[in-house]
Amino acid sequence: MLKIPPHQVAGHQAGNGKLGPLVDESGRFYKPLQGDERGSNEVKFYESFSSNTKIPEHISKFFPIFYGTQLIEASDGSGLKSHLVLHDLVVGRVNPSIVDIKIGSRTWAPQSTEEYMQKCLKKDRETSSLPLGFRLSGIQIYGNKESGYWKPERTSIQNLSAEEVKLILKKFVSSNASTDSDSEPDCAFAATVYGGSTGILSQLLELKAWFEDQTMYHFYSCSILMMFEKELALEGQNPGAQIKLIDFAHVIEGRGVIDHNFLGGLCSLIKFLSEILTAPNEHTTEVSSKPDHQNFICSDNGVN
C-alpha cells in the first residue's frame, strides 16, 4: 500500500492529484522520474554511484540506498510511471525534525544553457545561496504532541540573511522553539544533535574531507537533509542525528576537479553550526549590530 510521505519538507509533493513521491510500509521511497533529462540523469547518477567501488563506506552511508527503478501507479492518477526506488530516509522515525539545505552558491553547472543559467542565477541571487553558499529549502521542527510541527512556508525561508539562518538553525535544536517563536532559542539539543563524535557537525566534517579530495562528481542543486528526534533528545537518549544527501538530477562529472562550489557552501554551513556550538547563547540581535571590524566599511558598486 503506497502513501504520501508524511515528512517531506521540500521538492514536488504528492496529494491533491499532484505528482510526487510515495512510500510503502517496507521502507521504500518511490520518486517519480521527471520525464526529461533530469529523470534520466538522476538514474544515471544512482547507477554510477551505487556501483562505484571508489566510494568509501563512511561516505556512501550519507546517500540513499538505490534499489533501481520500477513502474508504479503515479500519485496524480496518470497511470503507470517509472519511479526511482530508494531507501525511505525517515523510516522508523516517529516525529523527526528535518531541515533541507540546498548546498552551493551556484545551482547551475558551467555547461548549462544560457536560459537555464540565467534562471538559476536569478534565484541564487534572490535567495541566501549567493551570499551564504547555501539556502534553506524546507524545514519541519517538532514541538510537542499539542503543537505538532512548525513548518514554515518554503518560500519564506529561502532568502534569509546570515543572522536569520543562524536563528533558524538554533531553533532547530531548541526545546522552546516551536511553541513560542519570540523567545530566544535555548539550543537545548545543540550539544547532542550538532555536537559530539556522532553528531551532525562530525558527519559534515567527514563529508567535507571527501569533497576536498573527490573529483568524480559535481553536485549542483543537491541538498543535505539534517534530521533528529526531539523526543529522544528530551528523554536523554541518542537523538538519531543524521545527515543525508538527496536530489541528484543535476550532478555532472567532475573531470579531475573537486566540487569547489559544493565544498565552499558546505564549509559555510559547517561554520554556522560551529558557531552555534561554541556560543549557543549569543544573542542574535547583538551580533548583527557589531560588524567584525568596524573600520572597514566599503561597497563594491561595480567599477572595474
Added chain:
Amino acid sequence: MLKIPPHQVAGHQAGNGKLGPLVDESGRFYKPLQGDERGSNEVKFYESFSSNTKIPEHISKFFPIFYGTQLIEASDGSGLKSHLVLHDLVVGRVNPSIVDIKIGSRTWAPQSTEEYMQKCLKKDRETSSLPLGFRLSGIQIYGNKESGYWKPERTSIQNLSAEEVKLILKKFVSSNASTDSDSEPDCAFAATVYGGSTGILSQLLELKAWFEDQTMYHFYSCSILMMFEKELALEGQNPGAQIKLIDFAHVIEGRGVIDHNFLGGLCSLIKFLSEILTAPNEHTTEVSSKPDHQNFICSDNGVN
C-alpha cells in the same frame, strides 16, 4: 629613483607611456590608485587589514606590508598621482619564477551592479574560473641564463582546461620546462617548492584554515602569487618558495559568513598541487583519456 618592476606578471603595467606600478631601490612598490571606487576600496582594505588586531601573524605574513599612500610622479607622465605604498614582494630575488592565480569561480560580489556582474560572469565562464575555481592570470618561469624567462601571453593561459593547468603547474617546478616545451616536465623541484613543511602547499593549507574560519572579509577578484628561485633549488639551497595575496580592489565585508567562494577555489588549487606532489610523473595525456568512473557519462543540458 623609481623604475618599472622587472617581475610583474599580471595587472596594468607601466612602460610606453602607460600607467602602472613602480618600484624604488629601498624595496617599496608604488601602485597607482585607480581614480574610481577601486582605488579607494583597496586603500580602505589595507587600512582595515593592517590595523586589524584579529589577524594572526601567520596569516598577515601572506599579505604585502602597507606603508600608506603617497603622491608620486605617475609612470604615464601625467604628473603627481596618489599611489599605494607597499612592500615590494620580489625584492632581493634574482630570477624568480612567479605565477599569479586569481582565486574563486566568481569574481563579482553579490551586491555588484547588473552590468558589472554580467561582465565578470562572462569572463568567468570564458576562462578556467568557473570550472576550476581559479584561473591563471600571469606567469614567468625562469629557464637559464641563455633562455631567460618563459612568459606566455596572459590571455593564452586564462582559459585552460584542468589538464592544461596541471601541466603548467608542473612546468613551474620543472628543470626542463622552459627550454623544451615538448618534453614531459620532470617536476624536479616539486618536492622542495610545493612540498615540505615550509613549501607552498603548507602555506596554502595555513591560509585555508584561516578561510574556513574568518568572516571579516570576502576577497573577490584577488590573486595568490606563488614564487621561488630556480637557481637556488638547483644549488640545493632553500628555493624561497612563498605565497602572497594581492589585489584587493574588490574586497567586501564578510558580515558573519566565510568567504566560501575564495575557499572553494583555494581548495581546488590545493588539490592540483597535492596531485602533482603525489604523482609528479603521471602523464597528462594518459589522465585525460580516463574519466574517473566510466559508467557515469551525462550532461546537464539545462532542463529544470
